[in-house]
Amino acid sequence: MTEMKGWKEIPIGGMILDAGNSEAYNTGDWRAFRPVPGEAECTNCMLCWLNCPDSSILVDAENEEMTGFDLKHCKGCGICAAVCPVNAGVIRRAEGEVEKDDPRLCIRMVEEGKFQEVGNE
Amino acid sequence: MSKFEALTGNAAVSNAMRQINPDVVAAYPITPQTDTVQTFSEFVADGLVDTEFVTVESEHSAMSACVGASAAGARVMTATSANGLALMWEIIYIAASNRCPIVMSLVNRALSAPINIHCDHSDVMGMRDSGWIILMSENGQEAYDNIIQAIRIGEHPDVLLPVAVCQDGFITSHSLERVELFEDGEVQDFVGTHEPQWPLLDVEDPKTYGPLDFYDYYYEHKRQQVEAMEKAHGVIREVTQEFNDRFGREYGLFEAYRMDDAEVAVIAANSTAGTAKTAVDNLRDQGLKAGLLKLRVFRPFPGQELAEALRGVSAVAVMDRAISFGSMDNAGPLFSEVVSALTLNDVHVPIADYVYGLGGRDIRPGEIENVYQEAFQMAENGKVERRVRYLGVRE
Numbered sequence: 454m455t456e457m458k459g460w461k462e463i464p465i466g467g468m469i470l471d472a473g474n475s476e477a478y479n480t481g482d483w484r485a486f487r488p489v490p491g492e493a494e495c496t497n498c499m500l501c502w503l504n505c506p507d508s509s510i511l512v513d514a515e516n517e518e519m520t521g522f523d524l525k526h527c528k529g530c531g532i533c534a535a536v537c538p539v540n541a542g543v544i545r546r547a548e549g550e551v552e553k554d555d556p557r558l559c560i561r562m563v564e565e566g567k568f569q570e571v572g573n574e
Numbered sequence: 575m576s577k578f579e580a581l582t583g584n585a586a587v588s589n590a591m592r593q594i595n596p597d598v599v600a601a602y603p604i605t606p607q608t609d610t611v612q613t614f615s616e617f618v619a620d621g622l623v624d625t626e627f628v629t630v631e632s633e634h635s636a637m638s639a640c641v642g643a644s645a646a647g648a649r650v651m652t653a654t655s656a657n658g659l660a661l662m663w664e665i666i667y668i669a670a671s672n673r674c675p676i677v678m679s680l681v682n683r684a685l686s687a688p689i690n691i692h693c694d695h696s697d698v699m700g701m702r703d704s705g706w707i708i709l710m711s712e713n714g715q716e717a718y719d720n721i722i723q724a725i726r727i728g729e730h731p732d733v734l735l736p737v738a739v740c741q742d743g744f745i746t747s748h749s750l751e752r753v754e755l756f757e758d759g760e761v762q763d764f765v766g767t768h769e770p771q772w773p774l775l776d777v778e779d780p781k782t783y784g785p786l787d788f789y790d791y792y793y794e795h796k797r798q799q800v801e802a803m804e805k806a807h808g809v810i811r812e813v814t815q816e817f818n819d820r821f822g823r824e825y826g827l828f829e830a831y832r833m834d835d836a837e838v839a840v841i842a843a844n845s846t847a848g849t850a851k852t853a854v855d856n857l858r859d860q861g862l863k864a865g866l867l868k869l870r871v872f873r874p875f876p877g878q879e880l881a882e883a884l885r886g887v888s889a890v891a892v893m894d895r896a897i898s899f900g901s902m903d904n905a906g907p908l909f910s911e912v913v914s915a916l917t918l919n920d921v922h923v924p925i926a927d928y929v930y931g932l933g934g935r936d937i938r939p940g941e942i943e944n945v946y947q948e949a950f951q952m953a954e955n956g957k958v959e960r961r962v963r964y965l966g967v968r969e
C-alpha cells in the first residue's frame with residue numbers, strides 16, 4: 454500500500470509532475486486471475502506482447518525472448534493466453550476439455566486465490 | 575497619460591483585452607456579449623495584438639479550448655453570457671479544478687426559458703459554487719478596471735483560479751459612457767507577463783493535467799481549492815490596493831456609499847447600484863439617512879467585512895436580480911449569503927429581500943426609494959413584514 458499524502462503535499466489540480474510515474478503505481482492489486490507459465494514451450498512469437506492491453510508482457514529485447522509477466526500492472530484479463538498460438542495447439546491436440554489453468558498450456562490463467570497451491574513464482 | 579473615450583461597456587472590455595494582449599482568446603458569439611469578442615477580433619485582424627483567436631463551434635468548445643491553452647501555459651481570456659455560460663457548464667468546473675487562471679467577461683443575461691436576451695443575474699448565480707472568483711461591475715469603466723485586475727488576481731501563485739468579471743447585459747454592455755483608458759504600456763506593466771508554473775508546452779519537463787482522481791485523492795484536491803479561495807481574499811485586497819495607488823481608484827471588496835451615518839442600507843450589485851446611488855441622494859436630500867453597499871467581490875464572498883459594514887444599521891434590504899427557486903422563502907441567492915454573513919457575525923437586524931429586474935425589466939430610482947421607505951419602516955417596527963418581495967411583478 455502506497456503512503457497516502459495530505460492536501461498540502463500533493464501537486465494542485467491533480468497535476469502529475471513526474472512524467473512516467475504510472476510505472477510506480479501498483480495497478481495490479483485487484484486482479485482475479487494471474488498468468489503463469491505452463492509446460493508447453495514458448496516460441497517467442499510475441500503475439501502476447503503485441504496484444505496485452507497493459508504492456509505487462511516482459512521481454513528480453515536483445516535476445517528476442519518473452520521472459521514473463523509484470524504482475525504489478527497485469528490485470529489478469531487473459532488476452533495473452535487467448536492469443537497464444539502454443540495454447541491453441543495444446544487445446545487442439547487435447548482429448549476433451551482444457552481448463553484455462555491446465556498445466557499443459559504455455560500460458561495458464563490461475564485464480565489469484567489458488568495461486569499459492571499452484572506454487573509457481 | 576490616460577485618455578477618455580465614449581465607449582460601450584463591451585467596447586471598454588475589448589480595449590482592456592487589447593491592452594492585456596492575451597496569448598489566446600477562444601469564444602463563441604452570444605448576445606449581449608457578442609460585440610466584445612467581435613471588436614476584439616478586429617484588433618486581431620488589424621495586428622494590434624499577438625493573440626491566437628480561436629473561433630469555435632460552441633461555448634463548450636470555447637471553454638475547453640481555454641482550459642487547454644491555459645494548461646499549455648498561455649494567458650487566456652474569453653467572454654460569454656447566459657445560455658453560453660450554461661453550455662460551458664461542464665468545463666467551467668474543470669477550469670477551476672485544473673487551476674487554470676482564465677479571465678472571462680461575463681455579460682449578465684437571463685437564462686432561458688422563455689428565451690430572453692436581457693439582463694438578470696441568473697447566469698452568474700449558477701456558477702457561484704464552481705470555484706471561480708467572481709467580480710461585479712457597476713458600469714463599463716468598472717468592467718474595464720476589473721478585467722485588468724482579474725488577470726493579476728487569477729494568476730497569483732497562491733490563487734491560480736479562473737476569474738469572471740460581470741457587468742449588466744445591454745444596460746451597461748451597450749450603453750455609451752465616458753471611459754478612461756489607461757496607456758497601453760501602463761496596463762501591460764500592471765499585468766506583467768504570465769509566468770505559468772507548470773506549462774504543458776515545456777516538453778523538457780513533461781507533466782499531466784486532468785488525470786483520473788478517485789476516492790484516494792479527489793477530496794484533497796478540493797481542499798486545495800478551498801485554500802486558494804481563502805488566499806484569494808488577501809490577494810484581491812493586495813491587487814486592488816496596487817491598482818488604486820497606480821490608477822487613482824478607490825475600489826474595495828465592496829463600496830460603502832453614504833454609509834457612515836446610515837440608518838438603513840440596501841445591498842445591490844452591478845448597474846442597479848448606480849441607480850440606487852441616485853435613490854440614496856434623493857432620500858438624503860429629504861434628510862433620510864439612507865446608505866448603499868455595492869458588492870464588488872461576490873466570490874470569495876466577503877461575509878465578515880460585509881457584516882462589519884452593516885453593524886449599526888437598523889434595517890437591511892437586499893436587491894437580488896435572480897431567484898434561487900426552492901430556497902428558503904424562494905429568495906434570491908444574494909439574500910441567503912447576506913443573511914448567513916450577518917447571523918454568523920452576530921449582526922441581528924431586520925432584513926428583507928427584493929427580487930427585481932428579471933429578464934431585463936427596468937428598475938427605476940423611485941422603486942428603489944420605495945425599498946428604502948420599507949426599510950425605514952422595518953427599522954421603526956423592528957420587524958420584517960414580508961421576507962421576500964418580487965418588485966415590479968404584475969399581480
Ligand code: SF4
Nearest residue numbers: 505527528530531533
Ligand atoms: S493477463 Fe492480460 S494484462 Fe496480464 S499479461 Fe496477459 S494480456 Fe497482459
Ligand code: SF4
Nearest residue numbers: 495496498499501537
Ligand atoms: S507465450 Fe505464447 S504468445 Fe507469448 S510469445 Fe510465447 S508463444 Fe507467443
